[in-house]
Amino acid sequence: EIVLTQSPATLSLSPGERAxxxxxxxxxxxxxxxxxxxxxxxxxxxxxxxxxxxxxxxPARFSGSGSGTDFTLSISSLEPEDFAxxxxxxxxxxxxxxxxxxxLEMK
Amino acid sequence: QVQxxxxxxxxxxxxxxxxxxxxxxxxxxxDYYWSWLRQSPGKGLEWIGENNHRGNANFNPSLKxxxxxxLDTSKSQFSLTLNSVTAADTAVYxxxxxxxxxxxxxQGTLVTVST
Numbered sequence: 001e002i003v004l005t006q007s008p009a010t011l012s013l014s015p016g017e018r019a020x021x022x023x024x025x026x027x028x029x030x031x032x033x034x035x036x037x038x039x040x041x042x043x044x045x046x047x048x049x050x051x052x053x054x055x056x057x058x059p060a061r062f063s064g065s066g067s068g069t070d071f072t073l074s075i076s077s078l079e080p081e082d083f084a085x086x087x088x089x090x091x092x093x094x095x096x097x098x099x100x101x102x103x104l105e106m107k
Numbered sequence: 108q109v110q111x112x113x114x115x116x117x118x119x120x121x122x123x124x125x126x127x128x129x130x131x132x133x134x135x136x137x138d139y140y141w142s143w144l145r146q147s148p149g150k151g152l153e154w155i156g157e158n159n160h161r162g163n164a165n166f167n168p169s170l171k172x173x174x175x176x177x178l179d180t181s182k183s184q185f186s187l188t189l190n191s192v193t194a195a196d197t198a199v200y201x202x203x204x205x206x207x208x209x210x211x212x213x214q215g216t217l218v219t220v221s222t
Binding site: 094 | 151152153154165167168203207208210212213214215
C-alpha cells in the first residue's frame with residue numbers, strides 16, 4: 001500500500017501568516033491526491049481535489065500543488081477558523097490511504 | 108445539499124459484530140461509491156471499504172475478511188458489518204460519499220470494544 005507522510009506533525013503560526021503543509025507519497029500517485037480539514041468533534045471536510053483543484057465552496061486562500069510523490073497545501077493568510085487538523089489522501093490505487101495529519105495550531 | 112446520517116451500537120464486547128447504518132438524504136444514490144472509514148488515535152484515518160449500486164465493492168485488505176458493506180437503494184441507505192471485533196476496532200466510524208473524493212460525510216459514531 002502507498003504510505004503518505006505528512007510534515008510537520010505540528011505547525012505553530014499566527015493569524016495572517018502563510019502556512020505550508022507537506023505530504024510525501026511512498027510511490028507516485030500522479031495527481032490523485034486530496035486534502036481535508038478536520039476540526040474537533042467534526043468529520044473531515046474536503047478542501048483540495050486532484051492535487052490542485054479547490055473543492056466547491058473552499059476559500060481561495062487554500063491552494064494545492066504537486067504531482068507524483070511530493071505535494072503541498074498552502075494557506076495564504078491564516079484566518080482563526082483555519083487552525084485545525086489537515087490530512088492528505090490518495091486515490092491512486094487500493095487501498096486508499098491517508099497521511100497521519102498535520103496539526104495547525106495558533107501561536 | 109446531501110446529508111448523511113448514521114447510527115448503530117456504540118459499545119461492543121470482543122468477538123461481537125459491529126453493525127452501522129447510514130441514510131442518505133438528497134442527491135443521487137446511484138452515482139457514487141458509498142464508503143466507510145474509521146479514525147482512532149493510534150491509526151489515524153483508515154479506509155474500510157466501499158460499494159456502489161452495481162455491486163462494485165472494494166475493501167481494505169487488512170479488514171476484508173471481516174467486512175460487509177451492503178446497500179438498500181430503495182431506502183437510500185447503506186450498512187457496515189464488521190465481524191469478530193477486538194479492542195483494536197475501537198474508533199470513530201464515518202460513512203461517506205465518494206465520487207472521486209469524499210465530498211460528504213456522516214457525523215461519526217464512536218464504537219468502543221471492551222469487556
